[in-house]
Amino acid sequence: MIKGKKVVSQSFFPSLLLLVIFFAIMGVMNHGLTLSFVKSLILTNTPALCLAIGVTVTILVGGTDISLGSIVSLVNVVIITLAGLGYSITISALIGLLVAVICGVFNGIVIGIMRVNPLLTTFATSTIYAGIALWILPNPGGSIDYAFAKWYMGGLFGFIMTPVMLLILLVFIWAGAIRTPFGLKAYALGCNEKKAYASGINVNGIRVLVHTFAGLTAGVAGICLTATICSGSPTVGATMSLNSIAAAVIGGVSLNGGKGGIFGAILGAGFLSILSSIVVAANFSSYSQSFIKGLILLIGVIASILAGDKVLKDKIKGIFCKGGAKS
Amino acid sequence: MKKRIISIIIVVSMIATLVTGCGSGDSTKNATTESTDASEEGFVIGFSNGYWGNTWRAQMVEDFEARCEEYKEDGIIADYMVSNTESDATEQLNQINAMIDAGVDALIIDPVSPTTLTSAVQSALDKGILVVIGSDPAAYEGTYCVCGNDAAFQSILTTWICEKLGGKGNIVSITGEAGVGTDILRQDAAAEILAKYPNIKELASVPGRWSETEAQSVMSTYLSTYDNIDGVLTQDVMAEGILKAFENAGETPSLMTGDTVKSFLTTWSEMDDFDSIGVTYTCGFICTVLDVAVGLLQGEELNESALVANPYDKNLKNTIMLDPTYVVTREGDQDAVWMEGHDLSKAITLDKALEMVADKADTNFLDGWLSREEVAEAYFK
Structure with missing residues (x-):
């Protein structure tokens, strides 16, 4: 019972409920969910789930990041272009990941150290990253060995799929980080930047770290996306940034910062996909x-x-209670 | 605590009833179709449209739905599903997966981008679903592609202007967008035709990016640079912007390749000393895409001559190129030089075209498609 209470009181609970109910509706409409449908759903939407994690951590510290979708496009284009030049899939993917991390660090430096507003910064850098992607690969095209898709669709022990593994990896990195003093500081920063600064928290450093992690998630998302489509498209991530923010909010993350967590964001993104x-x-x-x-x-x-x-809930409750008393 | 749980459950169940309530009519329809055996009660067709946000696309989806209703009345298809996305590649994949899971027999896909469909196409093919890429091309092994013939479109326009000038004169070109597949195909075709008319001189060629305002500004520059322009070679919606540039400069164009949107056809009919041509790149192509998909589902075989190389992969011979449905000129001459080799295109007069769009909005395009018999005769054995 205590455990049940714990789950219900979590900020991600509504998104969990939404996800479960919508899965059930989908099941009813299609007379049962097939394994292949669930599998396709995971394969297709892992990039969106990764981005939801990334954007959530930036929102938690009171910022945001709308450049992640463009980083995904850039990673996709980089991987396909390198593969086209004859580099192996592993090398191409790792360089893609590195590019994403560099983009994240760059965002972090501008926001954390130069102290530019996160929304403005990432709005500008999103255009820059998308522009570079378009510059490298002006037309959709190129291809990569199908082994990449097979790696992505396959998995460990036959049933834990690669995308799930990658997601778990990202979750572990973040979950590990917030269990250190860093986590407490990050949430403190999200709740009140001035107080956090006054308490001696290294605000700049935390912002840089958080945006670097967001860059990493975009890199993983880019790798997953490239494995799904096995080809390059310079605008493929364009619509993903806003969706990831919506996913975070549905998952109970407060846009003011300091509230919520990545589990909610994952569930929110899952809900958007099934929708x-x-x-x-x-x-x-x-x-x-x-x-x-x-x-x-x-x-x-x-x-x-x-x-x-x-x-808000108490207010609504008040309205209902009054109505009840009158009748 | 309990109250909180109850309130959440109430909110969620409201959503659930909303969704099932809205969908109930259709979902029961779905349910019946999913269990149907295709050969007995008709096929289920899914259409995933990758962009939805201009008149042309809206008209295309309407055409598709109308044609599907015809097939439904004949009992050939049991049901159809349509999904649209605003150029969101991931959403398109989700929609296609949902259609695959709903048990469609054939998928018609107008791709967001020619390269983003690999995983969805693969899972459809694995389930034995027929995949036809329609309207905009994309190259995937194991699929068919039915798309508009950009080369034919542009060569009709180019031949017309060269012939009207009597094979001699100066023209300026305003093209689509550099690097875009459609325009590359069109400009290659134009260059091929222009090479046949050595006395036609192309003074300049600049992209107008299929934008009225951009084309207008390019034309204004042309008008202030050259005083010896005999004709303007352009395409699609840019025609109206170019006319405005002439108007602003106080000049009247004599010859210009035009468009088939109703507003342009109307303006053209009101200008006496001006001649133009409109070649359709119809939304109605989607009907032919559907006809081909249904034919293939019924087990019919395509003519070998009907299939040509895919525009995106020369080694993949899986594509049917659709000639323009209508060629609009003042005379509507079917035997004109520019109609040669385009037997499936119908030449019609400007008056006839205006009649056909009479009850449509100004932004609607002249639309049309081949009849089912014409498709069967042209593309199937």
């Missing part, structure tokens, strides 16, 4: 698809904010 599939499977007309998707999304966000905001 796309549900709208298709329900066979809504073309004109209403966007509307219905947006509506469900809005309800999801409201539900998750309601669950996390005590003051």
Whole structure:
């Protein structure tokens, strides 16, 4: 019972509930979920899940990062271009990852050390990274050995898939980090920057580290995406940045910083992924698809904010109680 | 604590009823189709559209749905699904996976980008689903591709202007966008035709990026630079911007290749000393894509001559190139020089074209498609 209470009181609980319910709806609509569907869902959406983790950690310290989608495009283009030049898949992927980390460090330096607003910085760098991607590979194209896709679709012990392994790895890195004093400092920074600074916390250093980690997640996302499409497309990540922020919010992460965690973001991103599939499977007309998707999304966000905001909840409770007393 | 749990459960169940409620009509439809045996009760077709946000695409989806309804009435297809995305490659993959899981027999895909479909195409093919890439090309082993013939489109326009000038004169070109696949194919075709008319001199060629305003500014520059322009070679929506540039300069163009959007056709019909041509790159191509997919599902075989090399992979012979449906000129002459070799294109007069778009909005394009019989005759054995 105590354990149950613990789960319910977590900020990610609403997104967990949403995810479970929407999986159930999908199952009912399609007369059971097939293994291959779940597998495709994981393969396709791991990049989005990675980005949700990345953006969440930057939001937690009171910042944000809207350049991650562009980093994904850049990584994709770098891997495909290097593979085209004859480098092995491993080398290409590792260089891609390195590029992403460098982009993250760069964001971190501008935001943390030069103290430029995170939104402005990453807005500018997102254009820069997307521009470099377009410069390297102006037209979609190129290809990489299918072994890369096989590696991605396969996995350890036959059933733990590679994308799941990569996700677990990212989660471990972050979970490990927040168990050190660094974690406490990061949350403190997210709650109140001035107080954190006054308490002697190295604000700049934490920002650099956090954006570097976000860059790493974008690198992993880029590798996963490249393995999914086995080809290069300089604009492929363009739409991913905003989706990842939405995923974080649905997962109970407060945009003001200091509240929430990466589990919520992962669940939120999972919910967004299944939402796309549900709208298709329900066979809504073309004109209403966007509307219905947006509506469900809005309800999801409201539900998750309601669950996390005590003051708001008490107000609503008050309204209901008054109504009850009158009748 | 309990209250909190209850309130959350209530909110979520509201969402759940909303979703199932909205979807119930359609989802039962889905449920019946999923269990149907294709050969007995018709096929299920899925269409994943990669961009949705301009008149042309909206018209395309409408055409597709109308054609599907026709097939449904005939009992050939049992149901169809349409999904749209705003150029979001990951979302398109999710939508395709959902369609695969819903049990479609054929997938028609207009890709977000020609290279992002590998995993989805692979899982469809693994399940024995027919995959037809439609409208915009992409090259994947094991699929078919049915797309508009950009080379034919541009060579009709280019031949027309060269012929109208009597094989002699100065033209300026405003092209699409450098480096974009469609425009590369079109400009190669234009260059090939221009080579046949040595006395036609191309004074300059600049991209107008399929934008009215950009084309207008390029044309204004041309008008202030050259005073000996006999004709303008351009394509699609840029025609209207170019006319505005002439108007601003106080001049009237005499010859220009044009467009088939209703507003341009109307302007053209009101200008007496001006002649133009409109070649359709119709949204209705999607109907032919569907016809081909249904034909293949019914086990019919394609003519070997119908299949040509894929625009993105010369070694992959899986593509049907669709000639423009209509060629609009004042005369509507089917035997004109520019119609040679384009037997499936119909020459129609400007008046006829205006009649066809009479009850449409100004931004609608002249639309049309081959009949099912014409498709069967042209592409199937």
